[in-house]
Amino acid sequence: MALQSLHIRRLRVPRKTTAVTSGRQRAQSFLIVATLLYRASHLAVGVLAVVRRPTDQPLPYVGIVLALALSGLTYGAALRRGRFDARHIWADVVVTGCVLPLALIAWGGVSTPPALGWAMLLGGSASAAAAIALDRLHAVTVVALLLLSHFIGYQAVGASSAVIAGHLNSLVSSAVMTWVFRWYLLRQGSLLDEANARALAAEAHKARYAERLEHHRALHDTVLATLTTLAAGSVDANAPEVRARCAREAAYLRRLIQQTADEVQHREIGTALEEAVGSVEGLQLRVTAQYHRLPQVPPAVAAALGDAVREALNNVRRHAGTGHAYLTATADPDGRGGALVTVVDRGPGFDPENCTPGLGLRGSVHARMAEVGGRATVDSAPGEGVRVELRWPG
Structure with missing residues (x-):
């Protein structure tokens, strides 16, 4: 005869899930958001500059749209993945930081330092992102490329030495300060992770100790008590109730031994x-x-x-x-x-x-x-x- 089953309808219970991240991951996410806000401030300046200076040259409009698109790609991917993609950083640095200012001078009708300023600003946020995403050698290379292209650009529009020096200093400062923040936050994140690992290890040790203590108490109240009574000779070891008790406690010990970690x-x-x-x-x-x-x-x-x-x-x-x-x-x-x-x-x-x-x-x-x-x-x-x-x- 086929076996029959009695089933009860399942009641659904809502569940909550919590994503757990390390201290280093949280530090990296904070750095991405911070540099995103830095870039957003530069983009806002760029949009206002292009809108307020009407021109028959299409290149400034194309340039700001391209900067917005590259920023969306770079920072959108970083927010999703929790880290920057080096390819996106290099594309942003070359296109937005180096090529865009020179292209505006050559084909966009830009001939004065104020008209070029919004494009130069983007180089500062590009150097900051590079300091986070790239290794030290590549980050230094990025800063050097930005310094060279921006120096050439400001020279081409006749900027004063003070303007050039101040801007180049801001490029270096953006990279250095961001790198320092990155080092500090990642170090603090690592220290936090190590502290959490020690706390978890201590809790696990405490739990194992409590488990052993519970087992010791259970053995004391069952097996040890029975053995002590038998050794004292105060009961008949062959009595049915004594043998049944011994069998139950032997089964308990067997299950205890079979438990895994x-x-x-x-x-x-x-x-x-x-x-x-x-x-x-x-x-x-x-x-x-x-x-x-x-x-x-x-x-x-x-x-x-x-x-x-x-x-x-x-x-x-x-x-x-x-x-x-x-x-x-x-x-x-x-x-x-x-x-x-x-x-x-x-x-x-x-x-x-x-x-x-x-x-x-x-x-x-x-x-x-x-x-x-x-x-x-x-x-x-x-x-x-x-x-x-x-x-x-x-």
């Missing part, structure tokens, strides 16, 4: 399942449990899985008639970061078509899983036992 770090689900197993073992139900690569789940999900497993094991104790259940918990094989837990017994089973799920199965298994966005299914057939599968997300 991942399960220790993300133990919420393991703790909930262990509590469920312990509660039914005290009622004379033997549970063979296997845990493998337990995933990290929210506390509410771990609690729901533990409660659902407890009810499923209670059903085995009440109805299966075997006194033995099998529990398996692992990461979701679909690779979605979820959990898959199964409870199986080898009892007489039942026919799902002729059996209505009881209150415990509906309220303690299906409903609990649905409330946290999971799903429970029950497979059974006469003579084939019962398999309860708990999956999160559903």
Whole structure:
């Protein structure tokens, strides 16, 4: 007979995701925004200069449009990627910083320093971006190219020595100050990352210590207490209740030894399942449990899985008639970061078509899983036992 399944509709739970970036990444993003604002101020001056000085020469209009387009490409890509593309920087430097001023003098009808000033300003923001995006040698090369082309340009329009010296000084200063800011911010970002790494390591050490302490207390209250009592000779080691207790504690030790490092770090689900197993073992139900690569789940999900497993094991104790259940918990094989837990017994089973799920199965298994966005299914057939599968997300 084909196995039948009882399904509960999944309730969707909204989730929030938070992007985590390093200190160096945040510093780099800040530098991109800062140089973008610097370039925006120069572009604003350029647009106003071109609009306020009508001319029959089309080149100034073409030049400001080209500068806007290159700026959009350079800084738009940098904002998306979190870093500058060196090819965009070189294109901006050559076209906007070097070629545009000389082209305006040669073919754009520009013959005075004030008329050329807006194009020269763009060289300052070009040198600043180069100091961030390029290595030291290439950044120095960019500054040298800008100095040479701007010196030639201002000489061609008859600028005074003071104007030339002041402008060339601003080109160098923009690059130097930006490079200093970059060095300082990236250094602070690295120090912040190192401090965060130390804090995480300390928290992990603290968590491992707390885990060991919890295990020590559990062993003290269970296995050690039993061994101490047996060594004192105050009880009959062959008494059925003593042997049953020893079997339960041996099973607990076996599961403890089988835990992996991942399960220790993300133990919420393991703790909930262990509590469920312990509660039914005290009622004379033997549970063979296997845990493998337990995933990290929210506390509410771990609690729901533990409660659902407890009810499923209670059903085995009440109805299966075997006194033995099998529990398996692992990461979701679909690779979605979820959990898959199964409870199986080898009892007489039942026919799902002729059996209505009881209150415990509906309220303690299906409903609990649905409330946290999971799903429970029950497979059974006469003579084939019962398999309860708990999956999160559903």
